[in-house]
Amino acid sequence: MATGVVTRREPVTEPERGTGPQWHPAHRIIFRFGFLVVGIGMAGTWLLHTLLRTAGLPPETVNSVARWAALSPLSDWIGARVFGAEIDYTITGSGDTAAKWVGVFTLVLVAVPITAAWTVLDRRRTDYRRLAGAFRLLLRFALVSALMLYGMIKVLPTQMSFNLERLVEPFGHMSPMAVLWAQSSLSAPYEIALGAAEVTAALLLILPRTAGLGSVLAVLVGLQVLLVNLTFDVPVKLFAMQVLLYATILAAPELARIVRAVLGTAVPARPAETLLDSPRGNRRLLIAQALLGMWILAASIAEAYDGWHTYGSARPTSPLYGIWNVTEYTRDGEPVPALVDFTTQDSGLPVPTERFRRIIFDIPQGMTVQRLDDSLVSFPARVDTEQRMITLSRDTEHQWQLARFDYVRPQRDQLILTGTLGGKPVRMRLDLVDLAQFPAVARGFHWVQATPYYR
Incomplete structure (x- = not known):
């Protein structure tokens, strides 16, 4: 009969567990x-x-x-x-x-x-x-x-x-x-x-x-x-x-x-x-x-x-998407000249006596106005394509409205806005800007270039 030796294993303490x-x-x-x-x-x-x-x-x-x-x-x-x-x-x-x-x-x-x-x-x-x-x-x-x-x-x-x-x-x-x-x-x-x-x-x-x-x-x-x-x-x-x-x-x-x-x-x-x-x-x-x-x-x-x-590049766009030049602007039936009115620049809100340079429709829920001094100001806006109406407000819920315009689009590149701004009747004619005139988006990519295109 074989006999064996029984050994007792000592417990491993915490310091002995380290190997380094x-x-x-x-x-x-x-x-x-x-x-x-x-x-x-x-x-x-x-x-x-x-x-x-x-x-x-x-x-x-x-x-x-x-x-x-x-x-x-x-x-x-x-x-x-x-x-x-x-x-x-x-x-x-x-x-x-x-x-x-x-x-x-x-x-x-x-x-x-x-x-x-x-x-x-x-x-x-x-x-x-x-x-x-x-x-x-x-x-x-x-x-x-x-x-x-x-x-x-x-x-x-x-x-x-x-x-x-x-x-x-x-x-x-x-x-x-x-x-x-x-x-x-x-x-x-x-x-x-x-x-x-x-x-x-x-x-x-x-x-x-x-x-x-x-x-x-x-x-x-x-x-x-x-x-x-x-x-x-x-x-x-x-x-x-x-x-x-x-x-x-x-x-x-x-x-x-x-x-x-x-x-x-x-x-x-x-x-x-x-x-x-x-x-x-x-x-x-x-x-x-x-x-x-x-x-x-x-x-x-x-x-x-x-x-x-x-809100990324796949976001929806406004039904009136584009950059629109304001070519005509009248208040109370009188034309407003394309002159900068420095008395309206501090309010941050559009007033009927101020003529705009451009109106930009990008996202469906907003509108951006470019003033004659080239500054930009954006507002919550709603474009109702069924009623053909644009509502401009202070808030996204449109509880505090600034202006309301009816619009007609006689041609694809033309827009007529008529409505009230600051309690005064206003009429604007807008012409759509061709985005192809901007090299930033129209230039594209070229493997071969005779000369550097830098302008």
Whole structure:
């Protein structure tokens, strides 16, 4: 009868689970601070905001979460006492509001004592390799959601959609951001290419095997976005810096490997990151990452498609679409000369004594007037094709009406408006401008050019 020796397996303690060298104390402190600020405060709240939005929660709920993430009311107090600014959380489309900047400042301040307490309470831990893996995973999917969102609204041209009024607005009247938007919207392939780079980086970041390549591409994309935001004064500078920071942290090991390879140093294969102990757990985590990535992709496509057909390049156009020159203008039966009336420029509203240079119909729910000084002012408008009536209002519900015109279109390129403006009878004759006269939209693409076409 064979006999065996029974051995007792000693339990593995936490310090013995680490396979690498101990982290330097300064390294550990920097990681704790970075995990709190960049991981939880920035990437974590952005990803939470994205998931709530794509899950279909009401905008009010999503905005309340964003306000909570900005550490209100502490940030309100800091804004008032430190910066002398009243914090307003109204959604304006700008990512560089005082609330955003003060929120980041408050986050950094709050993270300092928490990092100090964490350092004291967890001073015996020698490394945070497992938590660092979770940190990178969080950054990856925050980056996936950001790149997918901004990339998809370029692939389906929405972010920089073409506005008809830009063809007649003087270049000097446009802001740097308007110039950037106008030139990008004139070339759909260019805008699509920008978006395709962002979407490609996002897709590569979904799975760990391709995440390294995706992070490097994300750095290049993030640099380009931050550059144009800074140089054209686009109010998404703060978030662009955060996106570039996420990408740089993820790409740092890959960039170091690239540098070593360029210098001729042998670069071994990078070991796969595993967050869990069991192979089954890691497989399930990988499936969860793929599913989350597909969810973000599907939600981004749906959101971009809806925006593309609502306010992007596939949006509906006005029944009177076009740029119309005002060739005749009468008030009370008397012709109004084409002279600038400087007494009406401060009101921002059209008055019957002011003659217009052009009227622009672009989107169905609006109308833009170009004054004789070339300034533009837009109003909510409704074109009733059955009654052949145009209603111009202060509000989109048309409860505060400014003017009402009956219109006839004797020819395709001619429009007659008769009605009241400011309580006075007004009649206008409009002639449609041929858009082919604008090289910006009519020039097209040429492989062969005898001379540069520059005018």
